[in-house]
Amino acid sequence: MQIQINTSNFDHSDALDAHVRETLERTVGRFGERVTRYEVHLSDLNGQAKAGPDDKRCLIEARPAGRDPLVVEDRAGDFYDAITTAAEKMRTSLERRLERT
Numbered sequence: 001m002q003i004q005i006n007t008s009n010f011d012h013s014d015a016l017d018a019h020v021r022e023t024l025e026r027t028v029g030r031f032g033e034r035v036t037r038y039e040v041h042l043s044d045l046n047g048q049a050k051a052g053p054d055d056k057r058c059l060i061e062a063r064p065a066g067r068d069p070l071v072v073e074d075r076a077g078d079f080y081d082a083i084t085t086a087a088e089k090m091r092t093s094l095e096r097r098l099e100r101t
Helices: 014-034 079-098
Strands: 003-008 035-044 056-064 070-076
Touching: 003 014, 014 035, 014 056, 014 079, 035 079, 056 079, 070 079
Parallel strands: 003 035
Antiparallel strands: 035 056, 056 070
16 A cells, blocks of 8 residues: 655654554555555644644545545544544545445
């Protein structure tokens, strides 16, 4: 599974990268080679100086082979929650797109 992680407005950690990879493997790994790549964009909407209840954003873009990309997003108070919920949304989107054909 090819995963590209992009960040903005914060310093990410190896633990956060590992959480992204483990969460995607667990939630969408079964789609295997039907998805060529996942791009994960993590951003702190308010910056590190000011925290807010939903200021951590996770946007995931999946590129199914031979199909248009799928994009989902979630916002939460911390990145771990945003990543987990966005990955679950992506699983649902991929099920709808890939398993109905």
